[in-house]
Amino acid sequence: MATTVHEPPKIDLDRSPSQGSGNGGWRNLGPAGGDLRRVKPSSPPPASTGIWVGLAAITMTFAAFTSALIVRQGAAQDWQHFTLPSILYLNSLIIIASSVTLEMSRRQIAAFMGREAAQGPAPARWLYVTLGLGLLFVAGQTVAWLQLRSQGFGLATNISYSFFYVLTVAHAIHLLGGLGGLVRVIGKLNHSVLRRSTLNATSLYWHFMGALWLYLLLLLWMKL
């Protein structure tokens, strides 16, 4: 605990400004010798902090949905159990595969950038595959919703269906954001203006969407 009583400080000529805990703080960034933000290696990548902050918010949102599900299930005896559409398991494989292809793409890009004479457009092939798998996942989810609907199970049929639709749609909307991120990454890669922090943040988001989906699948499988 700080017990500081304010007493007038004395002059000390030896104290350098960079002493103490502060030198640009968190990531030791600073403008010494010009604008460091334009210097790549030390450039502060706010995206790499921001992405964690964003994921924390998304986690809170889904935690709120989860606790709502648990409270609501315990509140009344009207919960109807049902079998999840089996296409969801296929979708899960697709989204896991997309994370794998995204990692392959990252390695490829890293290798490309590490080369001495990197010329021409960077390889985006695996990114396109990831994007395609992401779209396939969304299509698969849509199939699952349509299947349930054609069986006569709508949003208001029973509270268990309500939670199924709310959770899967909320996840899909967040996933579409990730798809948008992938599209931008591809665009930037093709124009050779991609920053590593952007790629890393987008990948992290994408993997998080995959993990979130697996969590939701487990939750729905246990509760529905």
Place this chain on the structure above:
Amino acid sequence: MHDMSAHATQHGAPTSFIRKHVFSIDHKVIGKQYYALALVAAVVGMFLSWLMRIHLGWGNFAIPGLHLLSSTGAPGDVMTPEYYLQLMTMHGTIMVFFVLTTAPFAAFGNFFLPIQTGAEDMPFPHFNMMSFWVTFVAFLVMVAAFFVPDGPTLGGWTQYAPLSAVGAVGGPGQGLGVVLWAASIGIFCIGQLLGSLNFITTTLDMRCKGMSLMRLPLSAWGWFITSIMGLTAFAVLMPACILLILDHVAGTSFFVPSNLVINGQILPHSGGSTLLWQHLFWFFGHPEVYIAIVPGMGIVSHVLITNMRRPMLSHRVLIYSMGALAVLSYMVYGHHMFVSGMNPVSSIAFSFPTLVITIPSTIVVLIWLGSLYGSKLRINSASLFALGFISMFISGGVSGFFLAQPSLDIMIHATYFVVGHFHLVMGVAAMFGIFAGTYFWFPKMTGRMMNETLGKAHFILSFIGAYCIFMPFHYLGMAGNVRRYQAFTDDYLIPLIPVHKFITIAALFTGFVQLIFIYNLIYSRFKGPHAPNDNPWEGTSLEWSTATPPPHNNFGDKMPVVYHDPYQYSVEGASADYIMQTSPEKISSPDEEK
């Protein structure tokens, strides 16, 4: 979408009017936009409170022209019972969300957080722009409810289910009105999440050289802590709003239980949990009151230090206390639900963290008071409002002793005691924080000075007026006066009506006093004397070391380097009464906290 960071450093000053003043990605313009929005919302909210107070004092009084606002809500200019509740709901919602959250947090935070941390801009300026415009849309949606056939919702700003979820059968405004309310708040959440994302990342990542976390001014700490609360609280309110909307438009049963009978009809819903709404809402709702007050605590500390010419007794203890408030705010929300049918044992469990909150709150107040001792206090409009904040925070805080205890809550729950408590501690106190910030930072934001004489008159009249309004609320509550009543027909309440008339007169008076402020603000913005220099209050933090108003990238050609703790005032042996954070003057300061 995260590569928007690239623009943080690369965007040059915009030239077109639209990019400069409307869809600007400059945090300073966004801060001013938030301030303007909060000002409009505050005027609307205050006007609504006038209408409510007139109705409470003189129920049959015809308010000229009120039928223009709603011909069904005020036939012959006299308010109907339901219209009173609708105005009350809108007053609470607009004040809590669009004034107390936007002004101290989003407005001042946007303008000054990047400057005080030594950043050129927020890391995600496009998100920042979206944050404001999303909030603006939320405000439009909220206000639009006045103009739909049944008018806005009457369910109170807490929107307790199932009244909020049963639809139009629940009463006027409970159909479309609630949907608009929930949609507006849901949109508002998105705006604040984007804002919080920027605030947190700015504080962690964008600090200039030499700016350690402990070298951040207390105002920056206030915003940083608030943004962490905002990120977690609004992320929970948004799903709650979505579920509420679904109960309306999709016929789901999240919040509506089985077998409710309204107008002789059994509602089609089944099994919903009414307490679920309360848990979700108050999990957001209690942090929300700290979201409203913690930026004020930071601003007030910052303003006071500058005007006391000394740092606080302990920088760290204040920061830790604000942090403790933030952490505890998540553990206490159940104290809003002592008598709402929750397990009585959990009431006791929620009561103790609530009582523990008095400790960091008391520490903050004692540090303020202890720092005042022996200071060289300068009296001006800003410091007066900061001192007024302390007085209000104390007055509103001590009534928390009562409300933290479930046994006393039996007596005073849902009475005017509660209304008095939260108006003083988060309403008036937060407003005083906003005023202190306005008088203090106006020269930096506009390059002109506000009129001090008008400012002081505004202060002393507001101070007296606010006490005349809100102190009697406590007495009413102790006498059992229930809140959210449009008229007092109960036998034991009739003797209290003269008190309500007194409060109404005080409210009208205090409201008129705010016109002095608005005049001062607008006049000074265009005709006020120019600020004598970049640092009229002789402050030390980074906002005072840059030009007035700050250039597009905040610091011009040379980024600042920070050498000192934020508040080096009255340093012995120094060349001046104060040493700015950017001054390379070398000092050895035993109080520079390691």
Place this chain on the structure above:
Amino acid sequence: MAKIFAVVIVLIAIASAIPIIMHTWPLPQDISVHGHLIDEQFTDTMAEAGISFLASQILLAFFIFKFSSPKPGDKIKSFPGGASGLVIAAFLLVGTECLALGVFGVKAWASVYLTPPAADAIPVQVQAGQFAFYFRYPGPDGKFGPIHPDQINEANANFFGIDTTHDQDAKDDIVTAEMAIPVNKEIHLLMHSKDVGHSFYVPELRVQQDFVPGLDVSIHFTATKVGKYEIVCTQLCGLGHYNMKAYLEVKSQDDYDAWIKQQAALQ
């Protein structure tokens, strides 16, 4: 200006305290067995809150008065003991005091909520609906007939939706629009909401409890003073909220017996 402000703070602090000290607006009279626990707790809390309020406001005013006109040569002085002294003071004075209040307050809370009703408590059911309370007494059999929401019919005065033709238990149920209870007898109040959230608040009884739609809750209390009191709704329930009330009549045992007989005849 600072001096005026300091004086204003002191005046406001004193003016705020006067109605409390003079009991200008006292708590409503207490007619319950448990109420004195709440009232004592209230008085203790008021003493602590009042002293904290007056002390800190006057200290604030004094410091403003004293330190707002520094002379050019003045030096900054530090508060004796510094921050750590204040932190310790906050923990010791306010923290422990508040926690002590909380601990003692549990007694009052427990007397209402954590004790079961006595075995011979008189069961009364109250139903809240927009915007009226209705009461039901189980009659000689001591049992309430089940509620059938589809049979609620206000025109026929079947406010609870009870089926007197089919349900044996419902046949002798007594439904009233006013609540009467015998003095000094414990009442077990079963609370049921017909539609939205309501609350049952009788300030004199020191009782307030929300109705939870979909979940029946109960409270118990004993009234100690004969008289007529108001039951008001404290949970916003719609446009008629302000006017949602009923009367509670606390009667002597004889009067109560006569009243319940008379009500039974009216069914």
